[in-house]
Amino acid sequence: MDILTLLPFIVLIGAMFLMTRSAKKKQQAAANMRDQMQPGTGVRTIGGLYATVKEVTDDTVLLEAAPGVHLVFAKNAIGAVLTDEEYNRIVHGDDDLASDAPAVPDDASSLTDDAAGTDADEAAASADDAKLDLGKKADKADEPKADAPKDGKADGEADAK
Structure with a gap:
Protein backbone atom coordinates (compact mmCIF):
# COMPACT_ATOMS: atom_id res chain seq x y z
CA MET A 1 0.00 0.00 0.00
CA GLN A 36 -13.83 25.83 43.65
CA MET A 37 -17.28 27.24 44.44
CA GLN A 38 -17.95 27.70 48.11
CA PRO A 39 -20.47 29.76 50.06
CA GLY A 40 -19.79 33.46 49.66
CA THR A 41 -18.24 33.16 46.19
CA GLY A 42 -19.57 35.36 43.40
CA VAL A 43 -20.56 33.54 40.20
CA ARG A 44 -22.01 34.21 36.75
CA THR A 45 -24.42 31.68 35.29
CA ILE A 46 -24.40 30.69 31.63
CA GLY A 47 -27.51 32.87 31.28
CA GLY A 48 -25.67 35.95 32.59
CA LEU A 49 -27.09 36.08 36.13
CA TYR A 50 -24.64 37.35 38.75
CA ALA A 51 -25.20 35.91 42.22
CA THR A 52 -23.53 34.81 45.43
CA VAL A 53 -23.20 31.12 46.29
CA LYS A 54 -25.09 30.20 49.45
CA GLU A 55 -24.88 26.40 49.39
CA VAL A 56 -23.22 23.77 47.18
CA THR A 57 -24.45 20.18 46.84
CA ASP A 58 -23.34 17.37 44.53
CA ASP A 59 -25.46 18.46 41.55
CA THR A 60 -26.95 21.83 42.48
CA VAL A 61 -25.98 25.26 43.77
CA LEU A 62 -28.15 27.57 45.86
CA LEU A 63 -27.56 31.15 44.71
CA GLU A 64 -28.66 34.47 46.19
CA ALA A 65 -29.36 36.90 43.34
CA ALA A 66 -30.58 39.70 45.63
CA PRO A 67 -31.16 39.94 49.37
CA GLY A 68 -33.78 37.30 50.16
CA VAL A 69 -33.97 35.97 46.56
CA HIS A 70 -32.65 32.40 46.51
CA LEU A 71 -32.41 30.33 43.33
CA VAL A 72 -31.42 26.71 42.77
CA PHE A 73 -29.22 26.07 39.72
CA ALA A 74 -27.57 22.97 38.33
CA LYS A 75 -23.82 23.06 38.80
CA ASN A 76 -23.41 22.88 35.03
CA ALA A 77 -25.27 26.19 34.72
CA ILE A 78 -22.42 28.07 36.40
CA GLY A 79 -20.43 29.79 33.66
CA ALA A 80 -17.71 31.43 35.76
CA VAL A 81 -16.55 31.69 39.33
CA LEU A 82 -15.51 35.30 39.89
CA THR A 83 -12.94 36.84 42.18
CA ASP A 84 -14.28 39.09 44.94
CA GLU A 85 -12.88 42.19 43.22
CA GLU A 86 -14.43 41.31 39.86
CA TYR A 87 -17.80 40.43 41.39
CA ASN A 88 -17.93 43.70 43.39
CA ARG A 89 -16.90 45.71 40.33
CA ILE A 90 -19.65 44.21 38.17
CA VAL A 91 -22.50 43.87 40.67
CA HIS A 92 -21.95 46.77 43.05
CA GLY A 93 -20.13 49.13 40.69
CA ASP A 94 -17.13 49.27 42.99
CA ASP A 95 -14.30 50.60 40.87
CA ASP A 96 -11.02 52.16 41.98
CA LEU A 97 -10.98 54.41 38.90
CA ALA A 98 -14.43 55.81 39.67
CA SER A 99 -13.24 57.26 42.98
CA ASP A 100 -10.63 59.39 41.17
CA ALA A 101 -13.12 60.82 38.67
CA PRO A 102 -15.28 63.79 39.68
CA ALA A 103 -18.94 63.01 40.18
CA VAL A 104 -21.22 64.76 37.68
CA PRO A 105 -24.97 64.24 37.89
CA ASP A 106 -26.75 62.88 34.83
CA ASP A 107 -28.80 66.03 34.33
CA ALA A 108 -25.85 68.34 35.14
CA SER A 109 -28.25 70.52 37.16
CA SER A 110 -25.65 71.34 39.77
CA LEU A 111 -23.23 73.03 37.37
CA THR A 112 -22.32 76.34 38.99
CA ASP A 113 -19.89 77.59 36.36
CA ASP A 114 -21.66 80.25 34.29
CA ALA A 115 -19.42 79.52 31.32
CA ALA A 116 -20.50 75.91 31.27
CA GLY A 117 -24.15 76.97 31.33
CA THR A 118 -23.55 79.50 28.55
CA ASP A 119 -21.84 76.88 26.39
CA ALA A 120 -24.78 74.54 26.89
CA ASP A 121 -27.24 77.31 25.97
CA GLU A 122 -25.25 78.15 22.83
CA ALA A 123 -25.15 74.47 21.82
CA ALA A 124 -28.93 74.17 22.29
CA ALA A 125 -29.52 77.35 20.27
CA SER A 126 -27.35 76.15 17.39
CA ALA A 127 -29.18 72.80 17.42
CA ASP A 128 -32.52 74.65 17.22
CA ASP A 129 -31.19 76.73 14.29
CA ALA A 130 -30.17 73.55 12.48
CA LYS A 131 -33.66 72.11 12.97
CA LEU A 132 -35.22 75.29 11.57
CA ASP A 133 -32.97 75.14 8.50
CA LEU A 134 -33.96 71.51 7.89
CA GLY A 135 -37.63 72.40 8.35
CA LYS A 136 -37.38 75.19 5.74
CA LYS A 137 -35.74 72.80 3.26
CA ALA A 138 -38.50 70.24 3.85
CA ASP A 139 -41.19 72.89 3.30
CA LYS A 140 -39.59 73.92 0.01
CA ALA A 141 -39.55 70.32 -1.17
CA ASP A 142 -43.30 70.03 -0.51
CA GLU A 143 -44.15 73.15 -2.55
CA PRO A 144 -45.22 72.61 -6.18
CA LYS A 145 -42.77 73.84 -8.78
CA ALA A 146 -43.62 77.07 -10.57
CA ASP A 147 -43.63 75.52 -14.05
CA ALA A 148 -45.74 72.49 -13.05
CA PRO A 149 -49.42 72.66 -13.93
CA LYS A 150 -51.81 73.07 -11.02
CA ASP A 151 -54.07 70.19 -12.08
CA GLY A 152 -51.33 67.61 -11.48
CA LYS A 153 -51.13 66.51 -15.14
CA ALA A 154 -47.94 66.56 -17.09
CA ASP A 155 -47.62 68.75 -20.18
CA GLY A 156 -49.27 67.20 -23.18
CA GLU A 157 -51.72 65.10 -21.23
CA ALA A 158 -55.28 65.69 -22.22
CA ASP A 159 -58.47 64.91 -20.40
CA ALA A 160 -59.84 61.63 -21.63
CA LYS A 161 -63.61 62.05 -21.73
Missing part, protein backbone atom coordinates in the same frame (compact mmCIF):
# COMPACT_ATOMS: atom_id res chain seq x y z
CA ASP A 2 1.16 3.50 -0.82
CA ILE A 3 1.83 6.03 2.01
CA LEU A 4 0.08 8.78 0.03
CA THR A 5 -3.14 6.78 0.17
CA LEU A 6 -2.98 6.55 3.96
CA LEU A 7 -1.91 10.18 4.53
CA PRO A 8 -5.45 11.71 4.50
CA PHE A 9 -6.64 9.13 7.03
CA ILE A 10 -3.64 9.78 9.30
CA VAL A 11 -4.25 13.55 9.16
CA LEU A 12 -7.97 13.06 9.88
CA ILE A 13 -7.29 10.81 12.88
CA GLY A 14 -4.69 13.28 14.21
CA ALA A 15 -7.11 16.21 13.89
CA MET A 16 -9.85 14.27 15.69
CA PHE A 17 -7.43 13.39 18.47
CA LEU A 18 -6.41 17.03 18.94
CA MET A 19 -10.03 18.25 18.96
CA THR A 20 -11.18 15.71 21.53
CA ARG A 21 -8.14 16.40 23.68
CA SER A 22 -8.81 20.16 23.77
CA ALA A 23 -12.50 19.55 24.50
CA LYS A 24 -11.56 17.27 27.40
CA LYS A 25 -9.21 19.92 28.77
CA LYS A 26 -11.99 22.53 28.63
CA GLN A 27 -14.42 20.21 30.39
CA GLN A 28 -11.86 19.42 33.06
CA ALA A 29 -11.09 23.11 33.61
CA ALA A 30 -14.84 23.88 33.92
CA ALA A 31 -15.29 21.04 36.42
CA ASN A 32 -12.32 22.30 38.48
CA MET A 33 -13.73 25.82 38.41
CA ARG A 34 -17.12 24.58 39.64
CA ASP A 35 -15.42 22.59 42.39
